[in-house]
Amino acid sequence: MKKGDITFSVIGMGLSLWLILESQKFAYASKFGIGPGFFPFWLGIVLAAFSLFKFISSLREKYDEDDRKPRLPGWGSLGRLGLIMLIAAGFALVMSSLGFIVTVFFFVSIILFVLEGDSVLKSIFYGVMFSAAVFLIFRYWLEVDLPRGLLGI
Amino acid sequence: MDILNSLMQGFATVLTPFNLWMAVIGCFFGTIVGILPGLGPSATIAMLIPLTFGMNATPAMIMMCAIYYGAMYGGSTTSILLNVPGESASVVTCIDGYQMARQGRGGAALGISAIGSFVAGILGTIGLMLICVPLAKFALKFGPAEFFSLIVMGLLTIVYVGGKSISKSLMSGVIGMALGTIGIDVIQGAPRFVYDLPELMDGVSFVTVVMGLFGIGEVLVSAEERMKITPINVKFKDLWPTVTEVWQCKWAILRGTGVGFFMGALPGAGATIASFAAYAVEKGVAKNPERFGKGAIEGVAGPESANNACTSGAMVHLLALGIPGSGATAVMLGALMLYGLKPGPMMFHTNPDFVWALIASMFVGNAILIVMNLPMIPLFAMGLRIPYRYLYPGILLICIIGAYSLSSSVYDVWVMLVFGVIGYFMKKFDIPGAPMVIALILGPMLEYNLYRALALSRGDMTVFFTRPISATLLAIAAIMTIAFSFKTVRIKRTMLEEKEE
Numbered sequence: 001m002k003k004g005d006i007t008f009s010v011i012g013m014g015l016s017l018w019l020i021l022e023s024q025k026f027a028y029a030s031k032f033g034i035g036p037g038f039f040p041f042w043l044g045i046v047l048a049a050f051s052l053f054k055f056i057s058s059l060r061e062k063y064d065e066d067d068r069k070p071r072l073p074g075w076g077s078l079g080r081l082g083l084i085m086l087i088a089a090g091f092a093l094v095m096s097s098l099g100f101i102v103t104v105f106f107f108v109s110i111i112l113f114v115l116e117g118d119s120v121l122k123s124i125f126y127g128v129m130f131s132a133a134v135f136l137i138f139r140y141w142l143e144v145d146l147p148r149g150l151l152g153i
Numbered sequence: 154m155d156i157l158n159s160l161m162q163g164f165a166t167v168l169t170p171f172n173l174w175m176a177v178i179g180c181f182f183g184t185i186v187g188i189l190p191g192l193g194p195s196a197t198i199a200m201l202i203p204l205t206f207g208m209n210a211t212p213a214m215i216m217m218c219a220i221y222y223g224a225m226y227g228g229s230t231t232s233i234l235l236n237v238p239g240e241s242a243s244v245v246t247c248i249d250g251y252q253m254a255r256q257g258r259g260g261a262a263l264g265i266s267a268i269g270s271f272v273a274g275i276l277g278t279i280g281l282m283l284i285c286v287p288l289a290k291f292a293l294k295f296g297p298a299e300f301f302s303l304i305v306m307g308l309l310t311i312v313y314v315g316g317k318s319i320s321k322s323l324m325s326g327v328i329g330m331a332l333g334t335i336g337i338d339v340i341q342g343a344p345r346f347v348y349d350l351p352e353l354m355d356g357v358s359f360v361t362v363v364m365g366l367f368g369i370g371e372v373l374v375s376a377e378e379r380m381k382i383t384p385i386n387v388k389f390k391d392l393w394p395t396v397t398e399v400w401q402c403k404w405a406i407l408r409g410t411g412v413g414f415f416m417g418a419l420p421g422a423g424a425t426i427a428s429f430a431a432y433a434v435e436k437g438v439a440k441n442p443e444r445f446g447k448g449a450i451e452g453v454a455g456p457e458s459a460n461n462a463c464t465s466g467a468m469v470h471l472l473a474l475g476i477p478g479s480g481a482t483a484v485m486l487g488a489l490m491l492y493g494l495k496p497g498p499m500m501f502h503t504n505p506d507f508v509w510a511l512i513a514s515m516f517v518g519n520a521i522l523i524v525m526n527l528p529m530i531p532l533f534a535m536g537l538r539i540p541y542r543y544l545y546p547g548i549l550l551i552c553i554i555g556a557y558s559l560s561s562s563v564y565d566v567w568v569m570l571v572f573g574v575i576g577y578f579m580k581k582f583d584i585p586g587a588p589m590v591i592a593l594i595l596g597p598m599l600e601y602n603l604y605r606a607l608a609l610s611r612g613d614m615t616v617f618f619t620r621p622i623s624a625t626l627l628a629i630a631a632i633m634t635i636a637f638s639f640k641t642v643r644i645k646r647t648m649l650e651e652k653e654e
Binding site for chain 2: 001004005008009012015019022026027030032033034035036039040043044046047050051053054057071072073077080081084085088089091092093095096100104107108111112115116118126130134138142143144145146147
């Protein structure tokens with residue numbers, strides 16, 4: 001937790017620095033009062049103050065047993081989560097060309113087969129069921145405009 | 154009389170087949186969302202916003218409100234049957250609800266929770282109706298300075314009460330406001346932090362942020378834990394608490410309603426705190442407080458009534474002032490703006506049909522929920538037997554569909570996925586997401602009102618302190634800040650002392 005708090009405060013400081021520097025590109029004041037640079041600049045200052053406070057308090061604070069336990073899971077679980085996100089990113093990449101319904105089939109089948117260890121047949125079965133459900137609910141009933149892709153589905 | 158007439162008009166709007174259907178769908182989805190761990194009302198409402206773009210604002214908001222209070226109804230089911238809260242507001246229900254279930258009184262716990270929620274929902278809506286109108290009338294006196302101070306007060310309380318660590322909540326809030334500065338600025342109408350990316354012109358969509366932080370983030374946390382849940386069985390015939398039990402709970406339900414409504418009406422207090430406060434009250438007034446924690450039915454009735462009454466309380470400042478008090482009402486505020494409505498006191502004058510239909514729908518929705526919930530609880534509970542490995546691909550898919558249909562663009566899906574990863578880490582390190590979302594929505598409003606107030610006063614910064622209402626609101630904010638600071642110091646000292654001992 002301590003490492004997490006320190007990391008968060010460092011990210012906060014980085015963000016505040018970015019806000020302060022970038023806000024310089026915009027006018028601080030306008031004819032009638034504040035300009036577009038005013039708000040981001042002060043947000044940057046406030047964020048810098050909070051981040052610095054958090055950084056110092058994280059260094060000084062005595063964390064109890066529970067807080068000292070690692071918050072992130074082992075590499076195995078992180079890898080599993082990474083794979084879920086990778087498959088979801090793949091979905092976003094190919095859905096326009098493959099079509100939404102077809103992509104749903106691959107998305108569900110791959111998750112169940114690769115990550116959950118289901119058999120090929122079971123994974124394909126659930127892939128088809130999910131695709132059919134998405135088709136019926138979102139395209140047929142709610143008429144959501146989902147990409148149709150090369151196959152036109 | 155005016156209120157009654159307006160309410161009748163509202164009922165006339167709600168009791169049309171389509172609007173009723175929307176209320177039923179909202180109640181159904183809300184209950185499911187409340188029951189299933191891994192998806193909260195904020196993310197669900199956000200996901201449904203793009204799917205309701207073709208609709209009129211009234212049925213869409215009726216559905217979203219129904220999801221909100223439906224989730225509060227459903228949240229108790231997992232708390233009682235699994236000892237796993239479906240919603241954070243139902244955490245406290247686990248204490249006595251699960252004990253009751255283990256003693257074979259799970260049905261009675263679920264039944265009293267539904268009855269308490271119904272009574273609280275109805276009484277809370279009456280309270281909302283009675284407070285909202287005079288408050289909206291009073292708020293008509295508000296100018297930009299008052300709105301600025303009100304938003305500051307709202308943001309501060311949300312941040313202070315929002316999470317375990319005040320500094321993390323504050324940072325989360327400021328980052329949310331910084332995200333809100335991306336896009337066309339509210340002062341000169343020029344692009345800000347856009348970096349020649351046309352997608353950023355409209356700013357960062359709060360819908361994608363909510364779906365990412367609360368939808369994808371939650372899925373990742375749950376998928377990591379590989380949830381395996383085996384609920385305690387409940388049969389329909391066991392669902393009814395005895396007359397003695399209901400009678401025993403009457404004051405607990407009423408006290409819970411009062412506490413919940415009051416807490417809901419405070420910006421930032423939220424349903425979780427309301428339910429804990431109601432539990433503390435029940436334990437405090439009980440003749441035999443030692444029963445609590447061992448299956449006391451009042452320990453279920455009070456908190457469950459409180460979290461439902463809280464939803465009505467939270468709607469008070471959303472409708473009357475246009476300020477959200479929780480993550481879910483923040484999403485609803487954003488949705489109202491997307492439908493072209495301007496939430497706040499003027500809405501009672503510009504869109505009275507809409508406001509009263511929404512209030513009337515809360516009466517109807519609570520009736521639907523009790524009718525739907527009591528007989529269907531065993532059926533809903535069966536949903537808990539679906540292995541999580543089949544649920545999370547479904548949740549991910551709904552999030553992707555929701556993000557894509559915002560503007561038929563893959564860009565929103567990417568943004569949502571990025572916020573999903575951020576949401577996962579925020580959850581792991583106890584950084585609350587709600588202040589970020591609320592600040593993302595309120596940030597531009599804060600900047601706009603600051604600009605207008607200063608423009609009207611020709612740049613005079615004292616305008617916030619010389620106008621009485623604005624000064625009062627800022628004074629309240631300052632008092633709260635000082636009070637919370639003292640409280641934090643006191644808690645830390647106590648913790649240090651305990652450690653030394």
